[in-house]
Amino acid sequence: DAGITQSPRHKVTETGTPVTLRCHQTENHRYMYWYRQDPGHGLRLIHYSYGVKDTDKGEVSDGYSVSRSKTEDFLLTLESATSSQTSVYFCAIRGPPADTQYFGPGTRLTVL
Amino acid sequence: EDKVVQSPLSLVVHEGDTVTLNCSYEVTNFRSLLWYKQEKKAPTFLFMLTSSGIEKKSGRLSSILDKKELFSILNITATQTGDSAIYLCAVEKPTSGTYKYIFGTGTRLKVLA
Structure with a gap:
């Protein structure tokens, strides 16, 4: 258990609305990541962070933004949700015990 | 372009069988290769491999x-x-002050009783 929580765990929203997903960690990890997981595509990196206010884009960043104003929280915002953003979203950290990547429990987002 | 390919895509076996899952990669600046197990929830870490020829073992895996x-x-x-x-198989690579992970699409294993 890498001390990662995600909220909400499930959300249903409508096309065009903004949505913010939260990732919270309690162990002061520097590196944090947001992925989405879809059938046939595996895990795809949306955005990542390497410190407070230090973020960068991953391979599928269009339509998403992130913020990290403090070490423990990494927020993912869908500025105007679309049906193609229906997915399971995982937050991850890089940390001990193996200095590798560990995942949060996930958020299932449905955009109608 | 970096890529990780897993095979087979899916596999059905009976209890007691032995299975071998494959992961091939083409990734620049390789640091480690990771295996995860994913049931109906988040991926859980199994192994990290950094050196050739050294077997990592955990129970039957x-x-x-x-x-x-x-x-x-x-x-x-x-x-x-x-x-x-x-x-899931993934390759870790250090890049631009951070670490990135390139994932394969996974092998779906079903074990029948």
Whole structure:
């Protein structure tokens, strides 16, 4: 258990609305990541962070933004949700015990 | 372009069988190869491999890396229904002050009683 929580765990929203997903960690990890997981595509990196206010884009960043104003929280915002953003979203950290990547429990987002 | 390819895509076996899952990669600046198990929730970490030829073992699961031929295998012996899951392979690479992970699409394993 890498001390990662995600909220909400499930959300249903409508096309065009903004949505913010939260990732919270309690162990002061520097590196944090947001992925989405879809059938046939595996895990795809949306955005990542390497410190407070230090973020960068991953391979599928269009339509998403992130913020990290403090070490423990990494927020993912869908500025105007679309049906193609229906997915399971995982937050991850890089940390001990193996200095590798560990995942949060996930958020299932449905955009109608 | 970096890529990680897993095979087979899916596999159905009976309890007690032995299975071998494959992961090949083409990734610049390789640091480690990771295996995860994913049931109906988040991926859970199984193994990290950094050196060729050194087997990592945990119970009935074992894994080995070949950095010359750029692949890894995950073996599961005496399979049980609880081994049914998606198995993900990923390669870690340091880049631009951080670490990135390139994932394969996974192998879906179903073990029948």
